[in-house]
Amino acid sequence: MAAAAAAMLGATALGTGALAEEPIKVGELNSYTRMAAFTDPYKKGWELALEEINAAGGVRGRPLEVISRDDDGKPADAVRIAEELVSEDEVVLLWGTFLSNIGLAVADFAAQREVLFVAAEPLSDAVTMEKGNPYTFRLRPSTGMQARMLAEVAAKLPAKRWATVAPNYAYGQDAVAKFKTALTALRPDVEFVGEQWPGLFKIDAAATVRALDAVEPEAIYNVTFGGDLAKFVREGQLRGLFKGRDVVSLLTGEPEYLLPLGAEAPEGWIVTGYPVEDLGDDPNHKPFLEAYQAKWGELPQLGSIVGYVTLKAVAAAIEKAESLETEDLVAAMENLTFDSPVGPVTFRDIDNQATLGAWVGRTALKDGRGVMVDWSYADGADYMASPEEVAATRPAE
Amino acid sequence: MTLDLGFLLGQFLAALASASALFLVASGLSIIFGVTRIVNFAHGSFYMLGAYLGYTITEALPTGVLGFWGGTLVAALAVGVIGAAIEIVVLRRIYRSPELFQLVATFAIVLIIQDATLYVWGPVERLGPRAPGLDGAVQILGEYVPEYDLALIAIGPVVLGLIWLVFHRTRWGVLVRAATEDREMVGALGVNQSWLFTTVFFLGSALAGLGGALQVPRESVSLLMDLNIIAEVFVVVVIGGMGSVLGAYVAALLIALFNAFGILILPEISLAVPFIVMAVVLIARPWGLFGRPESGEHQQALSEEPLRPLGLARRAAILAGVAGLAGLAFLGGRYGVVLATDIVIVSLFAASLHFMMGLGGMASFGHAAYFGISAYAAAFLATYAGLSMLPAMLLAPVAAMLAAAFFGWFCVRSTGVYLAMLTLAAAQIVWSVVFQASEITGGDDGILGVWPDKWAKSREVYFLLTLAIGAMALVTLQRIAHAPFGYVLRAARDNRLRAEAVGVDTRNHQWAAFVVSGVFAGIAGVLFVFAKGSIFPDELAIPRSFDALLMVLLGGVQSVFGPLLGAASFTYVRDEISRLEYWRFIFGILIILVVILAPDGIAGGLQRLWRWIAARAGFRRVTPDKAEGA
Amino acid sequence: MSTTPADGPVLEVSGLSKSFGGNHAVREVSFALGASELLALIGPNGAGKTTCFNMLNGQLRPDRGRVVFCGRDITGMRPREAWRLGLGRTFQITATFPSMTVIENVQIALISHERKSYELFSAARRQGRAEAEALLDRVGMAGAADRHCAELAYGDLKRLELAVALANRPRLLLMDEPTAGMAPAARVELMALAARIVAEEGVSILFTEHDMDVVFRHAHRILVLNRGEIIAEGSAEAIRADARVREVYLGGGTQEPGAEEARPHA
Ligand SMILES: Nc1ncnc2c1ncn2[C@@H]1O[C@H](COP(=O)(O)OP(=O)(O)OP(=O)(O)O)[C@@H](O)[C@H]1O
Numbered sequence A: 001m002a003a004a005a006a007a008m009l010g011a012t013a014l015g016t017g018a019l020a021e022e023p024i025k026v027g028e029l030n031s032y033t034r035m036a037a038f039t040d041p042y043k044k045g046w047e048l049a050l051e052e053i054n055a056a057g058g059v060r061g062r063p064l065e066v067i068s069r070d071d072d073g074k075p076a077d078a079v080r081i082a083e084e085l086v087s088e089d090e091v092v093l094l095w096g097t098f099l100s101n102i103g104l105a106v107a108d109f110a111a112q113r114e115v116l117f118v119a120a121e122p123l124s125d126a127v128t129m130e131k132g133n134p135y136t137f138r139l140r141p142s143t144g145m146q147a148r149m150l151a152e153v154a155a156k157l158p159a160k161r162w163a164t165v166a167p168n169y170a171y172g173q174d175a176v177a178k179f180k181t182a183l184t185a186l187r188p189d190v191e192f193v194g195e196q197w198p199g200l201f202k203i204d205a206a207a208t209v210r211a212l213d214a215v216e217p218e219a220i221y222n223v224t225f226g227g228d229l230a231k232f233v234r235e236g237q238l239r240g241l242f243k244g245r246d247v248v249s250l251l252t253g254e255p256e257y258l259l260p261l262g263a264e265a266p267e268g269w270i271v272t273g274y275p276v277e278d279l280g281d282d283p284n285h286k287p288f289l290e291a292y293q294a295k296w297g298e299l300p301q302l303g304s305i306v307g308y309v310t311l312k313a314v315a316a317a318i319e320k321a322e323s324l325e326t327e328d329l330v331a332a333m334e335n336l337t338f339d340s341p342v343g344p345v346t347f348r349d350i351d352n353q354a355t356l357g358a359w360v361g362r363t364a365l366k367d368g369r370g371v372m373v374d375w376s377y378a379d380g381a382d383y384m385a386s387p388e389e390v391a392a393t394r395p396a397e
Numbered sequence B: 001m002t003l004d005l006g007f008l009l010g011q012f013l014a015a016l017a018s019a020s021a022l023f024l025v026a027s028g029l030s031i032i033f034g035v036t037r038i039v040n041f042a043h044g045s046f047y048m049l050g051a052y053l054g055y056t057i058t059e060a061l062p063t064g065v066l067g068f069w070g071g072t073l074v075a076a077l078a079v080g081v082i083g084a085a086i087e088i089v090v091l092r093r094i095y096r097s098p099e100l101f102q103l104v105a106t107f108a109i110v111l112i113i114q115d116a117t118l119y120v121w122g123p124v125e126r127l128g129p130r131a132p133g134l135d136g137a138v139q140i141l142g143e144y145v146p147e148y149d150l151a152l153i154a155i156g157p158v159v160l161g162l163i164w165l166v167f168h169r170t171r172w173g174v175l176v177r178a179a180t181e182d183r184e185m186v187g188a189l190g191v192n193q194s195w196l197f198t199t200v201f202f203l204g205s206a207l208a209g210l211g212g213a214l215q216v217p218r219e220s221v222s223l224l225m226d227l228n229i230i231a232e233v234f235v236v237v238v239i240g241g242m243g244s245v246l247g248a249y250v251a252a253l254l255i256a257l258f259n260a261f262g263i264l265i266l267p268e269i270s271l272a273v274p275f276i277v278m279a280v281v282l283i284a285r286p287w288g289l290f291g292r293p294e295s296g297e298h299q300q301a302l303s304e305e306p307l308r309p310l311g312l313a314r315r316a317a318i319l320a321g322v323a324g325l326a327g328l329a330f331l332g333g334r335y336g337v338v339l340a341t342d343i344v345i346v347s348l349f350a351a352s353l354h355f356m357m358g359l360g361g362m363a364s365f366g367h368a369a370y371f372g373i374s375a376y377a378a379a380f381l382a383t384y385a386g387l388s389m390l391p392a393m394l395l396a397p398v399a400a401m402l403a404a405a406f407f408g409w410f411c412v413r414s415t416g417v418y419l420a421m422l423t424l425a426a427a428q429i430v431w432s433v434v435f436q437a438s439e440i441t442g443g444d445d446g447i448l449g450v451w452p453d454k455w456a457k458s459r460e461v462y463f464l465l466t467l468a469i470g471a472m473a474l475v476t477l478q479r480i481a482h483a484p485f486g487y488v489l490r491a492a493r494d495n496r497l498r499a500e501a502v503g504v505d506t507r508n509h510q511w512a513a514f515v516v517s518g519v520f521a522g523i524a525g526v527l528f529v530f531a532k533g534s535i536f537p538d539e540l541a542i543p544r545s546f547d548a549l550l551m552v553l554l555g556g557v558q559s560v561f562g563p564l565l566g567a568a569s570f571t572y573v574r575d576e577i578s579r580l581e582y583w584r585f586i587f588g589i590l591i592i593l594v595v596i597l598a599p600d601g602i603a604g605g606l607q608r609l610w611r612w613i614a615a616r617a618g619f620r621r622v623t624p625d626k627a628e629g630a
Numbered sequence C: 001m002s003t004t005p006a007d008g009p010v011l012e013v014s015g016l017s018k019s020f021g022g023n024h025a026v027r028e029v030s031f032a033l034g035a036s037e038l039l040a041l042i043g044p045n046g047a048g049k050t051t052c053f054n055m056l057n058g059q060l061r062p063d064r065g066r067v068v069f070c071g072r073d074i075t076g077m078r079p080r081e082a083w084r085l086g087l088g089r090t091f092q093i094t095a096t097f098p099s100m101t102v103i104e105n106v107q108i109a110l111i112s113h114e115r116k117s118y119e120l121f122s123a124a125r126r127q128g129r130a131e132a133e134a135l136l137d138r139v140g141m142a143g144a145a146d147r148h149c150a151e152l153a154y155g156d157l158k159r160l161e162l163a164v165a166l167a168n169r170p171r172l173l174l175m176d177e178p179t180a181g182m183a184p185a186a187r188v189e190l191m192a193l194a195a196r197i198v199a200e201e202g203v204s205i206l207f208t209e210h211d212m213d214v215v216f217r218h219a220h221r222i223l224v225l226n227r228g229e230i231i232a233e234g235s236a237e238a239i240r241a242d243a244r245v246r247e248v249y250l251g252g253g254t255q256e257p258g259a260e261e262a263r264p265h266a
């Protein structure tokens, strides 16, 4: 314990190909203690990317250094640490974050202090839409984009009576609202007959399951995740909630959420996720998969991709920029296209959203654990907000 | 919605099962509090440990009925042993500290167990097996009822009955009951108190562990279990009456029923239900359903020294503190300014809590409400009403004042831990309203873009502004403490009976103190919102309230410098060590060291250190100082 | 303030009763107390003396009966309201403000008396300092003004309580065992002081006391309470001679009048 505790999180190894030059420092922050289960693979992802970048000579001929900090899951702490990274550690840009509210807080800070921020995981549409700003870019497909991907599949189901269950906070509310809009646009005949809002990580699963059952829906849209999901699934199966009903479920196909369910992973749910076990033959994905397994001895999870790709994007922007000034870095991020394990990804300039997509498929059981089958990769570019919508929602620059 | 009889019965049975689970954990906490008067914040951690140990042990044992139930029992006993060990190693050393001080140590234990669990079990949550033989569901009136639920429904009352037997049929149990009713008496009976406390901790922790282990078949075991359950468990214990095991069961049932039926009517209300129930119960019955009034006046006041005007040494210390802050701000690099700004704000917040806690004798578990309400008010004024910074800063604390006046009116009708729990209920209700009213407050996405006016935009200027306002506020608080109001407030705290007998409306003075304290928390809140540029519901949630509580207690309740020292060291040290991996473990150890070395807080510890040095160096104070003998 | 209406009694109690569960602590107690009178209420342990006091100043609500103070019905009034009318008291178990200095204890009463307790910005240390010193002087505590109250000896605490009780120039003082725990000389001194206060300021005093020497020497009149009922009333001689009183103190009661020693109180 003591030895582990003594290992500094901040002073990161520079990777193997460290050059004599002064390193270029970038500041990373995330909820490492509060959201350990989800940020752990993410961290492994970017550590791999860092190693690769520095092994290949770093950026601009200098080594890249990541100063990584824990925000303790609190927006105010995150803002203070962002401030510290910028002023004390003199990083050239900020990146990271998992929770939407922290992403938004750091984004606002970035606009105020005029520093580039590349949001890795926060999903809230607001990061690039209602509360978007020129200094903030986001990698992962937003809640809205993923809800549209799911709605497209859901629209093909016969179900007309829908019920929703989502954790009672902004992400859950957003995810339900976006899905409703998207589905009703495609299928004006559906109706939403009930909704449940358990507190985040506080679900009273039995009561929630029974309340959903009581409204007799034909299909259920689920947004719960993590511990809530496990309880919900276990209780729902015991009480026969899912019998004869379609379930459409956001993020559930991601290994972070699917693996902990073990043999109890639900079958046949329509989900967004990451079918990592099937991607070994994908020429884009293969090198990443192999390198990751070689370094960490386990399969990557979705967070791994996010961490890996975000740092690659950051490196690409630094390489492309004319100088390390914020202005030039921001200019470099706009329309930046770079290679990733899912092929080329671009940060669109009108809303600073990346075209990274998501895998949509069905869950199934294989060897006593949940996997994704019948999946396809939905390119984020096809689900982004329309330019008109962006113009209408995003604050004028 | 089909609200037929079967459905209602099903919902009722689900509530009964939840109640049993909650009761197991709550009963342990209630017993521990009843005997030791420790507000054991680490009880949720024992619950989490029970779940992890239960998971691991049942995995290791051969599968089957015996393996599962045997493993569950072993896990419970193991947690009991851990609890007893913590009592012996840490808590036993600080029983003589001021009221609630032990809470600081239990908070440190939360941090330590968090990181130790992370280290041992890793970050990934574990989904344990279902209970063998009870993994299906039976149909009752056409409703599926999980077999395991039926087992839980039975286990709750069985454990209740066992506890009753132990308490009424064994000598040990009779002692526990006697101690719960009158702590002095146990000493008089010549009972070995340490032994009693340790065994009580064993039983209480084992019950928490049992509760945790029994959750394994119901939910995945995760690192969030401790904090997720602790607030609700406290609510149950308080509703039932602290120290009452039967009360805990009734309260658990009440909460579970409100939860189960509440979400049918108003799904969004689930966040606030337990706290609303608690507030209503405490307003009607200030000591919970089965509780008794806390006997005896405050013991802590006895050791407190009279308030004296600031002498030369203390004035010098203040100047040194301000100089140190300015030095940190202007010489400590650009980030020094930010940290110094934070320290000023947090110090003011802690000082506002100290005002009601130290002078008024009212501990608050929900002081962040007034900090946050004011911050939100400033954010509204700045964004919706388009006010510039200074007017917004000036007006916003009025919101805190009104809120404090409203909630304070109810809170001062209770005393001690019950009062503290009412403040917590108030804060949680405010929090859930802010959280829920996302149309106005942005929900947990918060309100962004609340930055200072142009002239105060630079970090340095904003720091100076904060320092000026903060210093003025602190001086004002000091003046109030030394004014007739402050004196009479302390008098009411020292001896309510005597104060009433000389014409003092003690409750009204406490109410006024609540409001004053809320206003100053509000001033800290507005300084905060413009420093961060944003405000989120987290700022009025439990962790922020507890941070302030820890700062005050760690710093030393009995000293005017306590909150300032506590706030500054807490903020600075946490900022420094949060760069390390497993920093919470280290932070927890540090807190425990402080708690053991300075049971009267940092301020008291420093004072004793100073006296020790002075005695060694052979010089004496010229002023006749009564404190020498204390 | 100290001018009492000459026409009526200061305190008039009629039919006062209180029971705790089945225990009739006080039963149909009636008596009156005149201006400038020093009246003793005696009785064995548990007779109901403190319970009586608690009903007089409003700490306890009587089950039945009336308390009239200077012509005004104060039954069920709160202690702080009764105090404002001029009814002060000391406690059997001394009640002071332990975190304060001796003089601050008195200043609190003065601040309250002058209704300045909500003042937020003036300096409390200077509030009524001279007056407080005079009061301490009166009870012989002038030298201890700046001592920490928590370190006072028991007898000093009793005297401090008296100073505090005098702060609002009461018309009536209720003193519950004012000399308990004091050395015999100090007892006499304190009761002499009480007698002086009665004589000089026209204050009436009702006190309970176990030391019969003190009672017989200073009381103008004596009430004897047993099992909640008044069994005798009259001058020292009359009480000394009363057969029922002798019986209570020798037989059913605990102690013989006059034989009582000072009992320590925790
Ligand atoms: N709050 C209470 N609840 C229940 N019983 C009480 C209470 N206060 C007093 N009693 C009972 O009422 C009776 C009278 O008590 P009280 O204290 O008035 O006696 P006392 O004459 O003052 O005795 P002492 O000389 O010991 O002070 C006693 O039997 C006592 O036990």
Ligand SMILES: [Mg+2]
Pocket: C049, C050, C051, C092, C176
């Ligand atoms: Mg008495």
